[in-house]
Amino acid sequence: MGAAVEVRGLRVVRGRTTALAGVDLDVAAGTVTGLLGPSGSGKTTLMRCVLGVQRVAAGRVTVLGRPAGSRELRRRIGYVTQAPSVYPDLTAEENLRYFARVLGVDRRARGVTTVAEALDVVGLAAQRRQLVGTLSGGQLSRVSLAAALLGSPELLVLDEPTVGLDPVLRESLWATFREIAGTGTTLLVSSHVMDEAARCDELVLLRAGHILARTTLPELLRRTGERDGERAFLRLVRDAAPVRELP
Numbered sequence: 001m002g003a004a005v006e007v008r009g010l011r012v013v014r015g016r017t018t019a020l021a022g023v024d025l026d027v028a029a030g031t032v033t034g035l036l037g038p039s040g041s042g043k044t045t046l047m048r049c050v051l052g053v054q055r056v057a058a059g060r061v062t063v064l065g066r067p068a069g070s071r072e073l074r075r076r077i078g079y080v081t082q083a084p085s086v087y088p089d090l091t092a093e094e095n096l097r098y099f100a101r102v103l104g105v106d107r108r109a110r111g112v113t114t115v116a117e118a119l120d121v122v123g124l125a126a127q128r129r130q131l132v133g134t135l136s137g138g139q140l141s142r143v144s145l146a147a148a149l150l151g152s153p154e155l156l157v158l159d160e161p162t163v164g165l166d167p168v169l170r171e172s173l174w175a176t177f178r179e180i181a182g183t184g185t186t187l188l189v190s191s192h193v194m195d196e197a198a199r200c201d202e203l204v205l206l207r208a209g210h211i212l213a214r215t216t217l218p219e220l221l222r223r224t225g226e227r228d229g230e231r232a233f234l235r236l237v238r239d240a241a242p243v244r245e246l247p
């Protein structure tokens, strides 16, 4: 399959920091790609570039065959930010209905994820009439995910979707991601939890605005001789040539 996302020579400067220092990347369509790296390594910045909301200093990003940020991509991409962007004084269902209207999701169109289906996929059908402000943290994250699923986007960009969730919830969310990918959707998921690497088809390891490696967990373990992802990543960081910080 072709690339859902193509990044070439991407350089981004945020404030005084070179957040991305010349990144090249292809994200294969229909895969779950994990974007992993320490805090501040550039994961969110790269995702913002894919969404077309980040000013770039150089390079280009092509998403689903169009330049990132193109108007017609709006409905083809679902995005979940780190902070849940939902209305606490509306119920889960009301929130989703609102987003569906904003997105222009046609309830009668075939093959398009509706409000009821999205709530079902994330396991919140029973809480649909509950005010979002009264939901637990994990449930709240899942409302955001449900909102991103509306309209069946071809690409889902998820910024640390499992942060702060307990292991049981993380497990169930990852099962949901795999289910979504099984329908042909491409997922780009950031995390700084290496044990989530095992769930991804491909890993992109970022450090200080550079891609340190594009790999899979088995390959990373083989290459470093380590037994777990966390240690393997640390070894890779240690063994890599020092990163020259750009002004």
Ligand SMILES: Nc1ncnc2c1ncn2[C@@H]1O[C@H](COP(=O)(O)OP(=O)(O)OP(=O)(O)O)[C@@H](O)[C@H]1O
Residues within 6 Å of the ligand: 014, 015, 016, 017, 018, 019, 037, 038, 039, 040, 041, 042, 043, 044, 045, 046, 192
């Ligand atoms: N609005 C901003 N102004 C100035 N610098 C910024 C801004 N946003 C991010 N940065 C810097 O850009 C770099 C990359 O940040 P980014 O948010 O992409 O990292 P991250 O890998 O997503 O981190 P985290 O895992 O903590 O979310 C960091 O050094 C950060 O301090």
